[in-house]
Amino acid sequence: xxxxxxxxxxxxxxxxxxxxxxxxxxxxxxxxxxxxxxxxxxxxxxxxxxxxxxxxxxxxxxxxxxxxxxxxxxxxxxxxxxxxxxxxxxxxxxxxxxxxxxxxxxxxxxxxxxx
Amino acid sequence: xxxxxxxxxxxxxxxxxxxxxxxxxxxxxxxxxxxxxxxxxxxxxxxxxxxxxxxxxxxxxxxxxxxxxxxxxxxxxxxxxxxxxxxxxxxxxxxxxxxxxxxxxxxxxxxxxxxxxxxxxxxxxxxxxxxxxxxxxxxxxxxxxxxxxxxxxxxxxxxxxxxxxxxxxxxxxxxxxxxxxxxxxxxxxxxxxxxxxxxxxxxxxxxxxxxxxxxxxxxxxxxxxxxxxxxxxxxxxxxxxxxxxxxx
Numbered sequence: 001x002x003x004x005x006x007x008x009x010x011x012x013x014x015x016x017x018x019x020x021x022x023x024x025x026x027x028x029x030x031x032x033x034x035x036x037x038x039x040x041x042x043x044x045x046x047x048x049x050x051x052x053x054x055x056x057x058x059x060x061x062x063x064x065x066x067x068x069x070x071x072x073x074x075x076x077x078x079x080x081x082x083x084x085x086x087x088x089x090x091x092x093x094x095x096x097x098x099x100x101x102x103x104x105x106x107x108x109x110x111x112x113x114x115x
Numbered sequence: 116x117x118x119x120x121x122x123x124x125x126x127x128x129x130x131x132x133x134x135x136x137x138x139x140x141x142x143x144x145x146x147x148x149x150x151x152x153x154x155x156x157x158x159x160x161x162x163x164x165x166x167x168x169x170x171x172x173x174x175x176x177x178x179x180x181x182x183x184x185x186x187x188x189x190x191x192x193x194x195x196x197x198x199x200x201x202x203x204x205x206x207x208x209x210x211x212x213x214x215x216x217x218x219x220x221x222x223x224x225x226x227x228x229x230x231x232x233x234x235x236x237x238x239x240x241x242x243x244x245x246x247x248x249x250x251x252x253x254x255x256x257x258x259x260x261x262x263x264x265x266x267x268x269x270x271x272x273x274x275x276x277x278x279x280x281x282x283x284x285x286x287x288x289x290x291x292x293x294x295x296x297x298x299x300x301x302x303x304x305x306x307x308x309x310x311x312x313x314x315x316x317x318x319x320x321x322x323x324x325x326x327x328x329x330x331x332x333x334x335x336x337x338x339x340x341x342x343x344x345x346x347x348x349x350x351x352x353x354x355x356x357x358x359x360x361x362x363x
Contacts, residue, residue, distance in 0.1 A: 022217050023162045031209035036206060040199045043329050051328055060325040063206075064318050071213045078148045081156045090162025092167025098170035 020070055028070050035059050133169035135261040155308050159315045163280075166319050168273060170326060178333040186256045189264055191334045194211045194248070201244045205279075208237035209317045212310045222300040228293055231306075234313065235286040238279050245276045262358050268327065275323060278316045285309050 020028075039059050042048045048055075069075035074082055181188050210231040218226030233262065249269070257265045289309055292298050 022214060023214045025210060025217070029207065032132050032209075033203060034207050036199065036203055039325070039329060040195065043195060051332065056239075056329050060321050063321045067209060067314055067321070071209050072311055080148050080153065084153070084156045084160050085163070088163040092164045092198050095164065095185050096171040096174070099168075099175050104177040 020076075025070070032063055032066060034040060035063050116121065135284060149304060151162075151304060151308060152311070156310050158309065160244060162315065162319075163293050166271075166275070166322075167270045170322060172269045174265045174326060176267045176269050180264040181333050184260075185262040185264075186264075187252075187255055187261065188332065189268070190258055192252055192255055193249075193328055195328060197244070197248065198324065198328050201241055203322060204244070205241045205317050205320050207316050208225075208234045208241070212313045216306050216310050219298060219303045219306045220300055224298070225299065228307070231286055231290050231293070235283050235290065236284040238286065238313075242276055242283065245272065245279075247271075260361060271327065272323065275316070276317055278319070282309070282313050282316050285312065288326065 006058065016030060039056060042055060068085070156340060177189065180186070211230045215227050215230035218224075218230055254333075257268075259266055259269045286309060289298065289306060292305075
């Protein structure tokens with residue numbers, strides 16, 4: 001192990017202390033499973049249709065952040081990794097939104113181009 | 116990559132950000148972070164863009180076959196309960212993966228083997244399920260060349276399935292190394308890197324499951340194929356014929 005700057009030392013110690021336990025991982029997995037079940041249930045409720053898309057998106061974003069934060073340890077890990085991953089995410093989200101903006105209209109299935 | 120980072124940050128060398136658990140003979144940590152882990156995060160960021168474009172393409176065309184009345188349609192062909200079970204299986208494999216990492220950090224070799232085997236098994240079940248789903252869809256008339264929904268669906272989910280398959284092979288190779296006594300707590304980083312890749316594959320499926328399977332599709336328009344522009348129908352037919360010449 002190479003000698004560490006004080007800031008990293010402190011930071012590293014923080015990570016070690018903050019690391020989740022197996023029980024925490026199991027609890028998180030149960031929460032993720034419950035969210036997935038909720039997603040499927042609301043899919044089958046006809047009266048929920050008007051709210052379905054925004055709610056599904058919120059739930060899947062919650063699952064995404066939980067897995068990245070806890071299972072991938074980004075919550076406890078170096079900010080360098082966080083910045084790198086978020087940069088990739090923001091770029092891909094930008095491409096995604098640009099594509100949708102170019103091809104979709106308000107009624108969600110008739111594209112501008114060729115439609 | 117690692118060498119370049121080491122040169123630039125030679126004075127800032129610090130601990131592995133994950134608590135300094137990588138004492139193996141790999142490149143020394145740099146910029147306060149482990150170089151191998153940094154490379155993996157860079158790869159995952161680039162893979163985000165790869166899947167981002169595939170998902171964006173799918174979302175652009177998801178209703179196109181309905182609009183042009185080119186069956187089979189997604190809402191006729193998807194089996195949501197079946198795919199929900201697959202999604203659940205992959206989600207649980209993330210738990211077993213993180214428990215495998217936890218085990219190796221405690222130097223618990225038996226725990227590592229149990230959890231890594233479970234992860235590989237769950238991954239294999241997911242891939243097997245996807246293979247079954249694809250063959251069922253193909254029997255129902257949805258192939259890579261049937262319509263634009265088929266093309267964009269198989270490309271997106273097929274690439275994801277390929278990622279899962281690579282992950283399973285990676286996990287089995289780790290299991291093999293462990294059985295030969297080559298994995299200790301000092302080499303926890305080897306398991307952690309595989310874990311990062313595995314969890315990434317899981318989060319991609321979280322997005323695919325919602326956007327591809329659960330977000331509702333449009334109903335076929337009353338006007339049918341006549342409602343679609345003639346030029347577009349001709350273009351689609353030409354595209355279909357070209358795709359039909361492909362050997363798969």
